[in-house]
Amino acid sequence: MSDLQLNISELPGPTFMYSGLSKDNVASVQNKHLVANPLKFAQLSLQRMRLLLDEGVPQVIFPPHRRPDMQALEVCGFTGDMSHMISSADKFSNGYLESLLAASSVWTANAATVTPSADSEDGKVHITTANLNSHYHRSIEASQTHAKLARLFSDDKFFCLHQALPGHSRFSDEGAANHMRFHVEAENRGLNVFVYSNDPDNPEFVQGRQTLWASKAICQLHALPDSKVLLQKQSKEAISRGIFHNDIISMNSHDLLVFHQQAYEDHESLIEKLMAQGICCVEIKAEEFSLEHALKTYFFNSEFISGKDGGLVLVMSKSCQHDAKVQVQLDRIQTAYSKEIKTMYVDLDDSLRNGGGPACLRLRVQLNQEQFSAIPSQFLLTQNKLEALQEVVTRFYRESLSYEDVLTEIFQRNLQPVYTKLEQILGWNHN
Structure with missing residues (x-):
């Protein structure tokens, strides 16, 4: 049986903000307290999902985690209705309520290892x-x-x-x-x-x-x-410069590794073993492409998929599209790799401001046809679901959201019904 790759993604939640909660994440820290646009991020995420669906990539979309996390509040002794809990959590400690409101589960590459x-x-x-x-x-x-x-x-x-x-x-x-x-x-x-x-x-x-x-x-x-x-x-140099995950300093398909020269400690043995297995390895030199430029463009966080014609497709953030250094490296990769690589670009600026590019937004699951058939069909993404999600997002998500907005009664009152609607559309509202 031929294998396929199932992508698991999540719709960004209506509480998406820039709270600067990850101190080792350069983008997160730099954009702390920037006014967020959850509507735009959700719409752009739906565009990306539609692009992948058009390329024949099967997808499961998780509804956003309900926020604030009521269980986390109750465990710490908070009581009362949601409004009272939010008010109490706001006074508890700086950053505490922001942690409970975080929509960071959208980066499903961190959800699990498969x-x-x-x-x-x-x-x-x-x-x-x-x-x-x-x-x-x-x-x-x-x-x-x-x-x-x-x-x-x-x-x-x-x-x-x-x-x-x-x-x-x-x-x-x-x-x-x-x-x-x-x-x-x-x-x-x-x-x-x-x-x-x-x-x-x-x-x-x-x-x-x-x-x-x-x-x-x-x-x-x-x-x-x-x-x-x-x-x-991972190299100490990369970590100290803000490379907090491997997938923002290297990228791979089943037979191709693209990595930065400063990604790993003593990487010679790794590359030797991969090449002995027939894997094409392309090293991006630091003198041509600095770690700072890797973080600026999120080039290494691009996403390899199998396109509808069976060929390899590299989905990149639009921040890479007109970047001269990126284009030079793309030419080098194509020269080294034996098969054609098609490129596509997606607008993910809102995600990038919190330190997440295309590859952060998906969990790859390799399945054979029999295993794929065991996935409940109610969870698989369809064009109809995309249209329904677009309607709910456009109607209920805010174009502007700050921490102060979350403290208002009107925002809190409308929040949970939105989660319910999204769960119903995506098939997660019943067992």
Whole structure:
């Protein structure tokens, strides 16, 4: 059976703001308290989803996580109705309520790590929900994300869903943003590369987004043979300059890796092993393309998909479209790669201001046809769903949103009904 790639994305929520909650995310910090436009971001996200649908990419769209997170409030002793809880949380501590309102679950590359059945010893697709332990506003996403994944991958004949790893700094896990899979036709199993930022066994251990312990644990949970796993350390230089995930300093398809020269510590061994498997590896030199330029353009956060004609398509942010340095590197990649790469550009400026490009907005799931048939059809994206989502977003999302707006009674009163409408359209309102 031929395999396909299912993309899992999420519609941006109506509380999307620029709260500057991730201190290691340059864009997030620089744009803190900028007035947000949730309507525009949602509309542009729908355009991207439509483009992928037109290219034949099957998609599941999660409804946005309900915000504020009432469970997180109750756990910390807040009581009363939503309005009272919001008012109390606002007074509790600077940034606390903003964390509970964050729409950061839209970046589904951090939702989980997924490995296909061909790679595991038990022949199942394995999924581990990410604990996102490095930042509070993201750590509260795990429970809602896991519940959605459990409904999506409910058939245990094909799927094995694992709970998030322990919520401790030594097991900090940020999902598929730090995982790459490579596969050539001559091999049954793929080669899985797990990129980590910190090693808890190192005496100088400082919490990072992805730890070696987390990556090792996922390999064990997913029943991956040691011979088909590579553990690669991200470079200190990249981390110190604001590269907080692997997917903003490298990108890959099944047989192609494009990476920045300063992405990894001692990357020679990694590249040698990949090339020995027939993987095309393209190194982008720092003297031609700095880490700062990588963050400015989010070039490495572009998204590879298989187009409707079966060819490789690279979906990039429009910030790359007229960038001379990007175009030079695209020419180099095309020269090195044996097949034609088609390019497409999408407007994701609102997401980029919070540090997320095209690849951040999707979780890749490789399935064979039988496994795909086990996905409940109610969750699959259709043109009709896109039109219905467009109508709700246009009617209820705000063109301008600041923290002060969220504190108003009218905003709070209209918030939960919007979530309900979106859940109904996307098929998530009933079991």
